[in-house]
Amino acid sequence: MDKLLITGGATLNGEVRISGAKNAALPILAAALLTKEPVTISNLPHLNDITTMISLLGSMGVSVVLNEDMSVEICTETITELEAPYELVKTMRASIVVLGPLLAHFGKARVSLPGGCAIGSRPVDLHIKGMEALGAKVEVEGGYINASVDGRLKGASIFFDKVTVLGTENVMMAAVLAEGKTVLENAAKEPEVVDLANCLIAMGAKIQGVGTDTITIEGVEALHGCHHPVIPDRIEAGTYLVAGAVAGGKVRIKEAIPEHLEAVVTKLKEAGGIVTQGDDWIEIDMNGQTLKAVDIRTAPYPAFPTDMQAQFTLLNAVARGTGTVEETVFENRFMHINELERMGAKAKIKGNTVVIEGQETLKGAPVMATDLRASASLVLAGLVAEGETLVDRIYHLDRGYECIEEKMAMLGATIRRVTN
Numbered sequence: 001m002d003k004l005l006i007t008g009g010a011t012l013n014g015e016v017r018i019s020g021a022k023n024a025a026l027p028i029l030a031a032a033l034l035t036k037e038p039v040t041i042s043n044l045p046h047l048n049d050i051t052t053m054i055s056l057l058g059s060m061g062v063s064v065v066l067n068e069d070m071s072v073e074i075c076t077e078t079i080t081e082l083e084a085p086y087e088l089v090k091t092m093r094a095s096i097v098v099l100g101p102l103l104a105h106f107g108k109a110r111v112s113l114p115g116g117c118a119i120g121s122r123p124v125d126l127h128i129k130g131m132e133a134l135g136a137k138v139e140v141e142g143g144y145i146n147a148s149v150d151g152r153l154k155g156a157s158i159f160f161d162k163v164t165v166l167g168t169e170n171v172m173m174a175a176v177l178a179e180g181k182t183v184l185e186n187a188a189k190e191p192e193v194v195d196l197a198n199c200l201i202a203m204g205a206k207i208q209g210v211g212t213d214t215i216t217i218e219g220v221e222a223l224h225g226c227h228h229p230v231i232p233d234r235i236e237a238g239t240y241l242v243a244g245a246v247a248g249g250k251v252r253i254k255e256a257i258p259e260h261l262e263a264v265v266t267k268l269k270e271a272g273g274i275v276t277q278g279d280d281w282i283e284i285d286m287n288g289q290t291l292k293a294v295d296i297r298t299a300p301y302p303a304f305p306t307d308m309q310a311q312f313t314l315l316n317a318v319a320r321g322t323g324t325v326e327e328t329v330f331e332n333r334f335m336h337i338n339e340l341e342r343m344g345a346k347a348k349i350k351g352n353t354v355v356i357e358g359q360e361t362l363k364g365a366p367v368m369a370t371d372l373r374a375s376a377s378l379v380l381a382g383l384v385a386e387g388e389t390l391v392d393r394i395y396h397l398d399r400g401y402e403c404i405e406e407k408m409a410m411l412g413a414t415i416r417r418v419t420n
């Protein structure tokens with residue numbers, strides 16, 4: 001199993017290109033199931049999750065062709081199976097997002113329940129209720145969601161009890177082919193939802209209000225092919241900015257969308273970073289600045305993202321002062337704390353809040369990655385710790401960070417992949 005070996009202490013300097021967003025690319029790949037015509041998707045990141053989604057489409061008999069420019073062309077003309085099997089869904093819960101497109105286009109879907117994961121129970125009840133509201137018959141049996149509809153789905157008014165990103169995306173994709181009007185209230189406003197909607201609109205869908213909490217969809221009979229470039233990954237961007245903050249120096253992220261990172265940049269400035277930005281870049285300069293602990297409260301966009309919580313927890317662990325981090329989105333997203341404590345971090349967890357007392361230094365240690373962003377926080381810890389840190393189980397990182405060791409090394413980090 002691959003590990004990352006990091007020798008701490010190097011100051012980071014330079015530029016890093018941000019890859020396409022995993023969480024936008026995954027539903028957009030699924031959106032190709034909504035039409036018979038070819039859909040071409042570019043700026044896809046090279047990540048294990050993307051490979052899993054492509055394998056899932058392939059397992060259905062969908063044709064997926066890699067073009068010379070590295071874009072991917074997907075065509076459903078050859079589809080034979082309307083199923084997402086457990087073997088694939090268990091490795092990536094975002095596979096659930098094929099439910100809406102399969103049901104809306106083919107009238108039937110069988111999708112394995114994703115189950116819980118290292119960050120909490122993560123139910124999909126709101127996805128299922130949304131499909132039922134659109135007129136689907138849904139049964140959960142033997143760990144599978146079996147959904148079907150006679151004829152077309154029917155537009156409906158749907159209020160999400162909780163803001164759900166994949167839930168909004170799944171139901172929005174089902175509604176674009178439904179008969180009549182659908183109104184989604186308390187919908188997710190994340191940039192990835194907006195990117196998916198823009199792809200659907202390019203395919204001929206009629207959607208209004210994306211980026212607000214009320215999305216209105218006027219169903220159409222059929223969608224057509226399109227070419228869609230995926231937006232840059234705001235979480236990857238934020239992670240490299242935190243790397244610059246904790247390791248000192250000057251780090252510029254390029255080919256990003258600064259508007260998507262406002263909550264993160266606000267906290268980086270509060271932490272003492274000198275942050276400047278242009279149309280598609282953000283730079284953090286820590287030369288001579290003292291890193292200060294900050295208070296964080298995660299919540300749906302545009303508030304501070306839960307996917308940046310672990311990285312800021314680490315920032316607090318090496319900053320001056322005491323910072324409080326409150327996690328309101330997932331019930332169990334503090335798995336990185338124990339590992340950071342093994343490196344000398346001082347933290348107290350109480351319910352969904354952790355209070356971190358900043359330390360002058362952390363000490364390198366062998367640590368275990370438990371989920372994607374927890375892993376990112378351990379890599380960041382390794383960059384600042386004294387001595388060597390060996391991060392085990394980095395398959396989590398490979399789900400979400402393209403070429404992380406190459407990108408970090410280009411900024412000056414001493415980091416390499418160890419295979420055994």
Ligand SMILES: CC(=O)N[C@H]1[C@@H](OP(=O)(O)OP(=O)(O)OC[C@H]2O[C@@H](n3ccc(=O)[nH]c3=O)[C@H](O)[C@@H]2O)O[C@H](CO)[C@@H](O)[C@@H]1O
Pocket residue numbers: 022023026094120121122123124125126127128162163164165166167192300306307329330331
């Ligand atoms: C592939 C992808 O895009 N993943 C992102 C997506 O996950 P995902 O879409 O799975 O997360 P949700 O927004 O759905 O989860 C938000 C909250 O709603 C709850 N919930 C969700 C659905 C449901 O049917 N019932 C229910 O109770 C969840 O348990 C959680 O407490 O948004 C999360 C929140 O920004 C991010 O951390 C993930 O990186």
Ligand SMILES: C=C(OP(=O)(O)O)C(=O)O
Pocket residue numbers: 023093094307372373400
């Ligand atoms: C939690 C995440 O992803 P997923 O929803 O795919 O588990 C993430 O990207 O941080």
